Amino acid sequence: MIEGYTIPCLDPGFVRLIDHMGTDQRVVEAARLSYKSPSKGDESDKKLIAYLYKNRHTSPFEQCNITYNIKLPLFVQGQLVRHRTQRLNQLSTRYTEMTDEFYFPDVYRVQDTKNKQGSLVADMSADWHVDQNRLMQDTCNASYKAYLTLLESGVAKEMARMILPVNLYTEIYSNWDLHNLMHMFTLRLDHHAQLEIRVIAQAMFDIFEELYPWTAEAYKKYKFVVQELSN
Amino acid sequence: MIEGYTIPCLDPGFVRLIDHMGTDQRVVEAARLSYKSPSKGDESDKKLIAYLYKNRHTSPFEQCNITYNIKLPLFVQGQLVRHRTQRLNQLSTRYTEMTDEFYFPDVYRVQDTKNKQGSLVADMSADWHVDQNRLMQDTCNASYKAYLTLLESGVAKEMARMILPVNLYTEIYSNWDLHNLMHMFTLRLDHHAQLEIRVIAQAMFDIFEELYPWTAEAYKKYKFVVQELSN
Amino acid sequence: MIEGYTIPCLDPGFVRLIDHMGTDQRVVEAARLSYKSPSKGDESDKKLIAYLYKNRHTSPFEQCNITYNIKLPLFVQGQLVRHRTQRLNQLSTRYTEMTDEFYFPDVYRVQDTKNKQGSLVADMSADWHVDQNRLMQDTCNASYKAYLTLLESGVAKEMARMILPVNLYTEIYSNWDLHNLMHMFTLRLDHHAQLEIRVIAQAMFDIFEELYPWTAEAYKKYKFVVQELSN
């Protein structure tokens, strides 16, 4: 996988690989430093990675980094930014006049009544989807038009942007070590996470898996589940 | 200052004290642990705090914490959340139906042409301000009406909220240690910071100053400035 | 439990409560902020805490803090300091002339041949234990005597301390939020952790449990275990 490799998602969004540091071998190297024991070949190294992951020896995975360039809606970025262990740069709406790029879903989901923060794909008519989409598009277009009018009247960008909706696209550089990246995957690839951030997280995962196949294999093989202890 | 003390700002926003841990004496205690030397009275303790701050011995200030409850617009929270050293809980727009509370400035600022991310208070007519305000209010009202319509049509809250603008109010619990709090003050009370976050940061500062007068005095007495070295 | 409460451990070590912020109710409050829903009484609040813990909603637990004062051997502190989310002050061996307090175990453990970083309590004679203890004591006494001689010769404390062994006692102030504290407990109460840090972690846990009984109950009820997925 070469730098610049791009996965389009949440059109016109994308996840692009900017750079990475280290390979699976770096994880092995960092772990073997603790033990002062030399490598015994690929099969043994691969097993070591699985052992480290399974037994929560997380620090060797922090020796590798991936930097992504991501274009995504503001409300998804608002969820991603809560992961404080990434290193982040973001497009400034104080500095830059925003273009009219907003996220509109293809399929509209209805409220999940059991999980109050969730949503469901329901069997609604094609017209229903068209109606919701038209209302969202009209609203965003009107907001964007008002934004331009405010700018033309001389209002500062940092003020005019206040009326822009949270499905506006932003762009980030985001640098993660593998341990904290995998922790984010666990939370954001979960079916409780909002579909839109799962799509972004999946694209980030696909790049991760290409770059660190042994680590990704260990991640997929083992799952941390909660167990209720009897008294 | 008692818990629950509230400073209204960015109406209907506020900064409220939920709790704090330690006093100036805790900072002194933590510092004296390093030296194994007993206190020599208040004047000497106050001087020690000034010395610690001036000489960047930051760790004793991390032994005290303040928890705030803050109601503020989403775009201000988007700046505040970048300070990764706070511990944060936030109102969920996935879970909760939002009320129609948006931030509208009293005074509209024009674009600063020198500082491209800044704004200026200009000598505009009263009518001009009224016009900008009306446009922002109308736009937000229309967006909110569309939000309600989407909800009534059965669209999930996590989707309907996508068209809400970033001047919508949110609410947080935010827990800081004093060292990282003062670092945030330095960046967000600066005149380059957007007025709206300066107002929030100032209210946070006022509470901090009341609780930790010696530390606040040291903070105000010393300023870290950049110096250009000759070759 | 009152501030100053002290649990002696690894004699002459101890774990002492300096302060704490919040109670189980603060966790509940921070969680309910996200949902904007009022409390429905104690039983329901207790269940909410169990739900949050079980489902890895970790941020409400970050709103509470405990500050400990701990006296412990340097090598145990060397393990504890790896938990980067605490806020820490430590006795300075550059500044302070150290007293001759070293940790000597009551029971000497033999090398575990299966777990190369572990140890086992073996069926050795009383004499064997006495012999090991005498050798350790004699060595530490000789090192300490050399330390004093270096100081008397005028050698700086920061240099003389270089020959002091890692069972020397140090003292810290250590401030944790509950989420990161519980994460540390999971790693350091585990049977793979060295006995000495488990003893310290257990004393920290006992204080935590007294202060936050509902959170501690949730912690003890649920365990995150690794599951191997079939292909």
Place this chain on the structure above:
Amino acid sequence: MIEGYTIPCLDPGFVRLIDHMGTDQRVVEAARLSYKSPSKGDESDKKLIAYLYKNRHTSPFEQCNITYNIKLPLFVQGQLVRHRTQRLNQLSTRYTEMTDEFYFPDVYRVQDTKNKQGSLVADMSADWHVDQNRLMQDTCNASYKAYLTLLESGVAKEMARMILPVNLYTEIYSNWDLHNLMHMFTLRLDHHAQLEIRVIAQAMFDIFEELYPWTAEAYKKYKFVVQELSN
């Protein structure tokens, strides 16, 4: 500068470059993302880096990383580990039988009576230096001999190591982003820092400067100094 480049220091210690991610251009790229403005050539990019550093726009510097492999005495590592923003792996004295490598200074410094945690190079006789060195060497040799005896008696490595002195060598992998690396340099290249950590930090700096010449130039050009404000 190629990977594996090694600077011997605190013999038999060293600082070795394992890997790095990004160049000065990455810092520029990350900063320009915020502004959506294209590069105007090298001179302008270099000025941008100086501007960012001078004005504390620190986040673009977090997009680059350096991984070092360092061999250093335990007491120096005890200072370095306090910088919580690095990602760290360390040789385990629980797992590995240690070799008899200890740090002995060439020149012994006397206690600074003004700065109680500092030391001074004094005009002592050659004999004096030889005496201090012999005492330290004899003490460490005796401790190491006792360590081997304990191991031979069957005592677990994690227990036997308790009597090893803090000038024992350890080895780490240490991964830093540039912002936090430069912050560490400011604290550890300062003349108040112990000479031994300054030597390590200087070698880390030399590698940093080779890899990121524009950033290092900005770092050296600007200094943040404390200013006392009049009332």
